[in-house]
Amino acid sequence: NAGVMQNPRHLVRRRGQEARLRCSPMKGHSHVYWYRQLPEEGLKFMVYLQKENIIDESGMPKERFSAEFPKEGPSILRIQQVVRGDSAAYFCASSPPREETQYFGPGTRLLVL
Amino acid sequence: GEDVEQSLFLSVREGDSSVINCTYTDSSSTYLYWYKQEPGAGLQLLTYIFSNMDMKQDQRLTVLLNKKDKHLSLRIADTQTGDSAIYFCAESPHSGYSTLTFGKGTMLLVSP
Numbered sequence A: 001n002a003g004v005m006q007n008p009r010h011l012v013r014r015r016g017q018e019a020r021l022r023c024s025p026m027k028g029h030s031h032v033y034w035y036r037q038l039p040e041e042g043l044k045f046m047v048y049l050q051k052e053n054i055i056d057e058s059g060m061p062k063e064r065f066s067a068e069f070p071k072e073g074p075s076i077l078r079i080q081q082v083v084r085g086d087s088a089a090y091f092c093a094s095s096p097p098r099e100e101t102q103y104f105g106p107g108t109r110l111l112v113l
Numbered sequence B: 001g002e003d004v005e006q007s008l009f010l011s012v013r014e015g016d017s018s019v020i021n022c023t024y025t026d027s028s029s030t031y032l033y034w035y036k037q038e039p040g041a042g043l044q045l046l047t048y049i050f051s052n053m054d055m056k057q058d059q060r061l062t063v064l065l066n067k068k069d070k071h072l073s074l075r076i077a078d079t080q081t082g083d084s085a086i087y088f089c090a091e092s093p094h095s096g097y098s099t100l101t102f103g104k105g106t107m108l109l110v111s112p
Helices: none
Strands: A005-007 A008-015 A019-024 A031-037 A044-049 A053-056 A065-068 A075-079 A088-095 A106-110 B004-005 B011-015 B018-024 B031-037 B041-051 B053-059 B063-068 B069-074 B087-090 B105-109
Touching: A005 A088, A008 A019, A008 B041, A031 A075, A031 B041, A031 B069, A044 A065, A044 A075, A075 A088, A106 B004, B004 B087, B018 B087, B018 B105, B031 B063, B041 B053, B041 B063, B041 B069, B069 B087
Parallel strands: A008 A106, B011 B105
Antiparallel strands: A005 A019, A019 A075, A031 A044, A031 A088, A044 A053, A065 A075, A088 A106, B004 B018, B018 B069, B031 B041, B031 B087, B053 B063, B063 B069, B087 B105
16 A cells, blocks of 8 residues: 655745645545645645545645645645745645544655745 | 744764753643654654653653643663654644644754
């Protein structure tokens, strides 16, 4: 059973461009979480999704950020018109139904120039 | 709101025991976790403890929970250089689904 997969592992964007981060959960996991880790900080919760539903987006910035987890395919975290402050590591985690434990992917490190 | 605090740095010699401490504020925490992050890598789940437990042991790892003081610790016996990493404490206040609240991490440096 492959672990949580994220791609790309590294992403460089110029200010104003769009960033699309992908996350494929572990097989059998229907819950996906996105976290952001700023330099020398802990991880901060952004959004929690189940298939085709956003359950909790209380940690998402109000503008420019969106997330989806379609019926088929990976979960996508989309950042429009990126700014330098968006530079961070973005981690995805997944968990199976009715289980608390989250398993993390390797992260996508976004650098905005 | 929830808050998780950890000391930022710990240095030990190979073969010694390491104890990493964590305090949290949310009394409704149901699960408490320890994750390990090596440089440039994702988070590896090390162990977790349910809030109605006092202690959990898993090979070289011992987790102690003092729910009254909201204090969690991770003890690593016979620490090895491969244990050098950042260790994150995290708590989950909800049942049903968990949005983890993380501390800033403790950097453990193990010297030979």
